Amino acid sequence: MSDSFREDFIATLPAVRGFARTFERNQARADDLVQETMVKAWASRAGFRPGTNMKAWLFTILRNSYISQYRKAKREVEDADGELTAGLSERGRQEGHLAMLDLRDALATLPHDQREAVILVGAAGLSYDEAAEVIGVAAGTVKSRVSRARARLADLMGENGEGAEPDGGAGDSPRKPPRAGKGVLLRQTVS
Structure with a gap:
């Protein structure tokens, strides 16, 4: 690397800063753009042809850097508190399937x-009067x-906590199946 490249590189810095201000009104962001431009230019200094316009070369790098940042910023959304991300997450489908199996059981x-x-009131959506007419009561x-x-169902599905056995714990009644976690029942054969 020649000393003339280094001198021209440093001499064009004020012009590059001024050009960056035409893209970014915020001084800090303009300085970041200049820094990125100078780092990219320094890294690819072997590609600069001596005798060509250093200022035009740096301006081209700056302009391309700005366009890249602008395109990237259009695709990004600021979510500092994580609210947006939380809304985008989805629970695992297997949990719903297991809950449905537990409800069926x-x-x-x-x-x-x-x-x-x-089933008539909760699943079919009938009113109490309509369900009474269907059942005949x-x-x-x-x-x-x-x-x-x-x-x-709330007891069986674990919605009421770890309560007592169904029917007050009477000896002949079926036992409450053990829970594998909140709302998840294990299949158990009652002897």
Whole structure:
């Protein structure tokens, strides 16, 4: 590297700073752009042909650096507190599938009348009166069955904590399946 390259390189620095200010009004960002330009130019100094215009060469590097930064900034979104990122995340699909299997198993343990009522009201979206008409009982009976079914499902699905065994722990009733984690039931054969 010749001494003339180094002298020309340093001599064009004020012009490069002025040119950077035409792209960036903020002094700090303009200085960052100048620094990036000078680092890139210094790294590729072997590609500079002596006798050509040093200022034009540096201006071209600066302009290309600015355009690259501008394009990159258009694709980036500032998310300092992580709110946007949190909204973009998705829970694993297997958790929903396992929860659905657990719900199916829990529904199977309900007495037929409670299961029928909670499915008509909860899953089919019928009103209590409509469900009562389908089942052939009073609306109050449907409300009672749905209420008991929901409470039982909450116990089975672990939504009410680690409560007692179903039906108050009576000896002949099925035991509550052990939990593998919040809302996840293991299949257990009752002897």
